[in-house]
Amino acid sequence: MIVLDSKVPPGPLETKWDHHRFSEKLVSPNNKRRIDIIVVGSGLAGASAASTLGQLGYQVECFCFQDSPRRAHSIAAQGGINAAKNYQDDGDSVARLFYDTIKGGDFRSREANVYRLAQVSTQIVDQCVALGVPFAREYGGQLANRSFGGVQVSRTFYCRGQTGQQLLLGAYSALSWQIDRGQVTMHPRTEMLDLIVIDGHARGIVVRDLVSGAIRSHVAQAVVLATGGYSNIYFLSTNASGSNVTATYRAWKQGAAFANPCFTQIHPTAIPPSEEYQAKLTLMSESLRNDGRLWVPKQPGDVRSPDQIPQRERDYFLERRYPRFGNLVPRDVASRAVKQICDDGRGVGPGGHGVYLDLSDAIAQQGLEVVRERYGNLFDMYERITGEDAYKMPMRIYPAPHYTMGGLWVDYNLMSTIPGLFVVGEANFADHGANRLGASSLMQGLADGYFILPYTIGHYLATTKNEPVPHDHAEVRAATARVTDRIERLLAGKGRRTAGSFHRALGHIMWNACGMTRHRAGLKHALQTIPPLRYEFWRDVAVPGSGGTFNQELEYAGRVADYLEFAELLCHDALHREESCGAHFREEHQTPDGEPLRDDDRFAHVAAWEYVPNDQPRVHKEPLVFEFVKPATRNYQ
Amino acid sequence: MKFILNIWRQKGPAEKGRFVTYEAQDVSPDMSFLEMLDVVNQQLTLKGEEPVAFEYDCREGICGSCSLVINGMPHGPERGITACQLYMRRFSDGATITIEPWRARAFPIIKDLVVDRGALDRVMQAGGYISVHTGGAVDGNVLLIGKDRAEIAMDAASCIGCGACVAACKNASAMLFVAAKVSHLASLPQGEPERSRRAKAMVAAMDREGFGTCGNQYECEAVCPKSISVRFIAMLNREFLKATVAEPGPQAERPSDPHAESH
Numbered sequence: 001m002i003v004l005d006s007k008v009p010p011g012p013l014e015t016k017w018d019h020h021r022f023s024e025k026l027v028s029p030n031n032k033r034r035i036d037i038i039v040v041g042s043g044l045a046g047a048s049a050a051s052t053l054g055q056l057g058y059q060v061e062c063f064c065f066q067d068s069p070r071r072a073h074s075i076a077a078q079g080g081i082n083a084a085k086n087y088q089d090d091g092d093s094v095a096r097l098f099y100d101t102i103k104g105g106d107f108r109s110r111e112a113n114v115y116r117l118a119q120v121s122t123q124i125v126d127q128c129v130a131l132g133v134p135f136a137r138e139y140g141g142q143l144a145n146r147s148f149g150g151v152q153v154s155r156t157f158y159c160r161g162q163t164g165q166q167l168l169l170g171a172y173s174a175l176s177w178q179i180d181r182g183q184v185t186m187h188p189r190t191e192m193l194d195l196i197v198i199d200g201h202a203r204g205i206v207v208r209d210l211v212s213g214a215i216r217s218h219v220a221q222a223v224v225l226a227t228g229g230y231s232n233i234y235f236l237s238t239n240a241s242g243s244n245v246t247a248t249y250r251a252w253k254q255g256a257a258f259a260n261p262c263f264t265q266i267h268p269t270a271i272p273p274s275e276e277y278q279a280k281l282t283l284m285s286e287s288l289r290n291d292g293r294l295w296v297p298k299q300p301g302d303v304r305s306p307d308q309i310p311q312r313e314r315d316y317f318l319e320r321r322y323p324r325f326g327n328l329v330p331r332d333v334a335s336r337a338v339k340q341i342c343d344d345g346r347g348v349g350p351g352g353h354g355v356y357l358d359l360s361d362a363i364a365q366q367g368l369e370v371v372r373e374r375y376g377n378l379f380d381m382y383e384r385i386t387g388e389d390a391y392k393m394p395m396r397i398y399p400a401p402h403y404t405m406g407g408l409w410v411d412y413n414l415m416s417t418i419p420g421l422f423v424v425g426e427a428n429f430a431d432h433g434a435n436r437l438g439a440s441s442l443m444q445g446l447a448d449g450y451f452i453l454p455y456t457i458g459h460y461l462a463t464t465k466n467e468p469v470p471h472d473h474a475e476v477r478a479a480t481a482r483v484t485d486r487i488e489r490l491l492a493g494k495g496r497r498t499a500g501s502f503h504r505a506l507g508h509i510m511w512n513a514c515g516m517t518r519h520r521a522g523l524k525h526a527l528q529t530i531p532p533l534r535y536e537f538w539r540d541v542a543v544p545g546s547g548g549t550f551n552q553e554l555e556y557a558g559r560v561a562d563y564l565e566f567a568e569l570l571c572h573d574a575l576h577r578e579e580s581c582g583a584h585f586r587e588e589h590q591t592p593d594g595e596p597l598r599d600d601d602r603f604a605h606v607a608a609w610e611y612v613p614n615d616q617p618r619v620h621k622e623p624l625v626f627e628f629v630k631p632a633t634r635n636y637q
Numbered sequence: 638m639k640f641i642l643n644i645w646r647q648k649g650p651a652e653k654g655r656f657v658t659y660e661a662q663d664v665s666p667d668m669s670f671l672e673m674l675d676v677v678n679q680q681l682t683l684k685g686e687e688p689v690a691f692e693y694d695c696r697e698g699i700c701g702s703c704s705l706v707i708n709g710m711p712h713g714p715e716r717g718i719t720a721c722q723l724y725m726r727r728f729s730d731g732a733t734i735t736i737e738p739w740r741a742r743a744f745p746i747i748k749d750l751v752v753d754r755g756a757l758d759r760v761m762q763a764g765g766y767i768s769v770h771t772g773g774a775v776d777g778n779v780l781l782i783g784k785d786r787a788e789i790a791m792d793a794a795s796c797i798g799c800g801a802c803v804a805a806c807k808n809a810s811a812m813l814f815v816a817a818k819v820s821h822l823a824s825l826p827q828g829e830p831e832r833s834r835r836a837k838a839m840v841a842a843m844d845r846e847g848f849g850t851c852g853n854q855y856e857c858e859a860v861c862p863k864s865i866s867v868r869f870i871a872m873l874n875r876e877f878l879k880a881t882v883a884e885p886g887p888q889a890e891r892p893s894d895p896h897a898e899s900h
């Protein structure tokens with residue numbers, strides 16, 4: 001039975017974290033070196049956690065499925081990282097970053113967590129500068145800022161369009177130092193396939209060595225999951241090919257609650273899908289909306305070239321619907337508006353999946369050179385992918401799955417409902433509520449890894465007496481058997497269909513039923529179509545080769561198999577949440593002019609799902625109590 | 638579109654490899670190079686044959702996983718991109734395309750087109766970092782860094798660690814990779830205290846891993862997907878020279894660990 005105790009410390013919001021850190025027990029330096037900690041994942045959250053734990057003196061085993069920890073998908077983040085530095089003296093503060101984040105999340109996150117995130121945001125930037133992250137600078141040498149995602153202050157720090165890359169390389173370099181010192185042992189090309197739970201505590205993982213195919217178990221005093229999000233459940237997303245839900249989903253099946261899985265963010269400005277075999281969607285930075293205008297022809301089916309369509313025959317639909325914010329409404333609002341236009345048959349480009357993002361007014365007003373300097377790399381990227389010159393023709397964009405706010409439930413200490421299992425970064429559910437603001441994911445990943453987990457895990461370790469686990473312990477053998485059985489079953493498929501074709505079919509179901517908008521009938525239908533697809537998968541999947549070698553098709557099939565189960569959980573959660581909030585839009589719950597209707601009386605809670613063998617998942621509710629802010633309606637009209 | 642593909646197949650590190658010819662049919666010009674390979678692999682999989690192993694992840698040119706030599710060029714014929722950013726419209730219909738792995742002594746082949754680039758991680762572990770503890774960092778604006786200097790650091794830091802520079806070099810030298818990291822950190826005041834040690838340790842690690850010496854042919858710059866300039870190799874040479882001249886004596890691989898007592 002799962003009990004959700006958020007362990008939020010008492011007292012004023014501003015001092016909770018300070019008091020908590022003092023009340024936490026410490027592990028003495030001599031004991032630290034006798035404690036092993038497993039960290040799974042080496043992105044921003046994983047690399048920063050592993051390096052900091054190593055520096056504190058723990059023995060860390062860090063795992064990633066990529067060939068190098070530097071390749072984790074944090075590397076692809078473009079825009080920037082928020083911090084309440086108020087360097088621009090434009091009225092920013094910890095309180096304002098806190099409020100923007102909790103409001104952006106549509107009041108579906110925990111106040112105390114979000115406030116702490118805003119507090120440590122300033123330390124993150126200092127830490128990254130110390131590690132040599134080459135942030136953009138002003139001529140006078142100070143750190144530069146840009147504004148982002150509709151907030152009213154300039155608090156985003158950036159490294160050209162490669163902020164994620166530079167922050168990750170900073171964390172990777174810190175990790176490299178700890179590897180060199182022998183504090184961290186790195187296991188690249190090693191994928192976690194199950195969790196070992198002994199006497200109710202997380203004590204280890206079962207992994208597959210992706211080169212030799214060997215199945216191994218690793219035991220430790222605590223396990224940290226930093227395994228990212230699950231946007232690839234939609235098949236086409238902005239995530240890397242390898243991004244998967246396996247680690248967190250396996251942990252769920254061992255007893256960790258999964259919170260708000262239906263909160264998935266669809267980013268408005270990606271390059272539209274163009275052909276059948278397309279493997280991913282490429283994001284165009286949100287910053288384009290600062291100068292670009294979104295429009296479609298007023299006349300459905302208008303096949304004229306966009307430059308032949310006069311102004312009066314264009315529908316600038318965001319400016320029309322949201323005169324106050326115009327093209328700068330938040331991501332969820334913009335994505336839904338684009339979808340609605342396309343669903344009404346007014347989209348442009350192949351299949352009508354697209355709207356114009358037009359910078360020609362900006363070019364006319366500010367000059368080509370200014371626009372080229374600001375967005376040149378994005379125009380180049382667009383031309384490379386589509387073969388079209390966006391300086392001459394407006395770009396076409398379409399929303400794409402991008403980030404998942406849902407994740408394993410964690411308390412204030414970032415510990416899941418399994419004692420000893422900690423979850424950091426995108427893999428947990430904690431800080432973004434129902435919608436994440438731009439430049440907040442990098443902040444959260446590094447906050448968790450550098451500054452929060454290293455404190456809170458110490459208290460668990462100092463207050464828990466875990467006996468050593470022999471490698472032939474019954475639970476270790478059971479977890480290993482689960483993994484080997486599954487691999488054998490994957491290899492036993494009849495070989496009629498590729499794993500990719502099943503993934504594509506699942507993505508289609510999820511995009512239609514549980515994508516940008518959801519309704520009861522669609523979700524019920526999806527819950528009926530997923531199990532037969534899963535049955536066919538296990539019967540027909542084609543996985544050539546053997547388990548004892550480097551076998552990418554086997555790795556992929558295992559991840560697809562987990563998505564085929566996890567998809568149901570996502571639909572159950574979307575069905576349960578009978579309100580529209582943030583990125584979750586239930587068509588039954590909207591105003592007459594199509595704006596979302598939140599229901600604070602019934603749904604101001606975290607929905608945390610428990611795995612029940614051979615039955616429907618069971619929901620538990622953590623009420624969200626707002627002591628310090630008053631939930632308001634988000635209105636951008 | 639239709640293509641003839643000559644692809645290097647090799648079962649494992651110790652096995653003998655060979656080229657195998659495949660046909661790619663019904664290729665759309667809007668497909669990326671990797672999507673074209675996906676289609677070939679799906680067909681092989683359904684025939685019960687092992688698909689061609691090749692490395693990929695982000696598919697947007699930033700993770701550095703791609704490692705294909707296409708018609709003799711790492712990352713293919715276009716400048717300043719990775720193989721995943723290459724589109725089939727760049728090739729003429731019916732063309733024959735040869736696809737090989739990175740070839741270098743320091744990059745043993747794991748399978749087909751996948752190589753082990755762990756050597757690059759080990760070179761980084763030798764000194765490609767600033768050893769500061771988490772916590773207690775001074776405010777980010779305490780040390781002012783002029784825009785020009787920050788831009789140079791960022792130019793160098795944009796290396797994605799793919800190893801194309803090594804694959805392009807006839808000596809399989811990793812000089813551009815090492816130069817990028819040494820120059821990035823040497824350009825910033827935060828990197829100053831360890832710059833001598835870093836240059837020496839990373840160059841020593843590069844030699845130890847079996848990378849060759851620089852022959853000043855600049856093939857590395859020509860194939861670098863981030864167009865990192867060979868000027869940084871000159872900067873590395875200067876750093877290394879300064880480090881060895883200023884501090885004569887044995888090349889210390891690592892100084893004694895100041896935290897040794899807490900181990």
